[in-house]
Amino acid sequence: MALFEARNIHKRFGSRVVLENISLAFEEGQISGIMGPNGAGKSTCFHVLTGQHKPDRGEVLFDGQRISGLPPQRIARMGVSRSFQLMNLFDDTVVIENVMLALPAFRERRLKAMSAVFSDTALIDRALVVLDQVGLAVRAWDAAASLSYGDRRALEIAVALAAEPRILFLDEPTSGLGAEATRRLALLVRRLRERYTIVMIEHDMRFLFELADRISVIHWGQVIAEGTPAQLGDNKWVRRSALAEATHA
Amino acid sequence: MSAMLDVSNLSKIYTRGRFDRTPTFRLDADFSIEEPAIVGMMGPNGSGKTTLFELITGSNSPTSGKVEVCGRDIHRVRTDERDRLAIHYHQSYQVRHFRSLRPNALMQRAGSDYPLVHLFDEPQFNTQDGYIGFMLDFFRRLRAEGRLVFLCVHPNERFHLEILEEICERFIFVNKGVVTPLPDYAGLLAHEPARAYLGNLLTERAAALEPAA
The missing domain is CATH 3.40.50.300 (P-loop containing nucleotide triphosphate hydrolases)
Known part of the structure; x- marks a missing residue:
């Protein structure tokens, strides 16, 4: 199933x-x-x-x-986790904080002060693991606003992954x-x-x-229509389109 | 067994206004489609194609005559269930509001969960993105499931004719309010007003099909 x-x-x-x-x-x-x-x-x-x-x-x-x-x-x-079409990151903080705020462990702590959060090494380690999955661990302590557009997209994905989805x-x-x-x-x-x-x-x-x-x-x-890319590509009109190159890649 | 679609003695007359009843436009249609099919529809702008679609889906009321979808008079079905019988896929995704003098509670149920007649109003065909192939397969699937598909196309490129020839089994040509059913692609090409309407596309297509000398 x-x-x-x-x-x-x-x-x-x-x-x-x-x-x-x-x-x-x-x-x-x-x-x-x-x-x-x-x-x-x-x-x-x-x-x-x-x-x-x-x-x-x-x-x-x-x-x-x-x-x-x-x-x-x-x-x-x-x-079930999702990213959004509109960029919704906290720009006035560092990269890692965006992920920490989305961790289930953080949400369980509710309204504790951020200073206490930054001294919680378990939380930081978990956030670093998530950032590493999207290749942003090295940028963890940089300002979120300093990321390129492509890195911001990766950070959004990290925020979605922080919830530990299946x-x-x-x-x-x-x-x-x-x-x-x-x-x-x-x-x-x-x-x-x-x-x-x-x-x-x-x-x-x-x-x-x-x-x-x-x-x-x-x-x-x-x-x-639905199918594998190869099945969908096996169509006269798709072969005639600009998509043909992609389907034969 | 009733026909999939029966359009009988249908006319729609638009007049100048409520008091001046001088007709400004008149559409007449009388045809029947017994079996599931893919039907190509075309005609010049302003000839009445969209009005015909609206009369078939029941979003516009006829001056006289009636439309039956699988034996049900569309204008006697609850307005909120008419698209379970015949659905109009608008080019602009606008939906015309149904006007009816009779409350829904006094009208018939559609008796169907998924539309039986599908009317596609000038779908965007673009040879670059490959969607044409998926759309044509979808039309074929609907037909195979026993539904009636109308495909309204305004051919302005040669490949539009190619699509119509590939997929449509029969045609309806609408010209100045006159609705002419035609049995097949050859019948369409033999119909003088259709030839005049397609004009250059036919000669271009003939030239393209001719083997290079």
């Missing part, structure tokens, strides 16, 4: 159908991709999967348990990144695959075809 599953999800906003009968399954240890043109319903789908929106019909299952309808914090505590959802991870930063992000995602189950929404089709084990194509609020 798949680690994460959506079954027959339906969502309307007013009289408009945004998601129509969407079913998806993400296997443990794989990178699953979701792609689609603008306005196809990708973001709404993501919000429903991670609990920000409640579906009108259908259900979402994580590890066999129904999670649709539960509050997002509860879903997060069960091991499955990590990435929302348009390449958005705003240049070619070099995108290439580095691809290396990072490939490395994280060894440790986490990953689901990404991405409109950069080449990035997705290069990294994902399986891809679901969403359009008109529905899954219009």
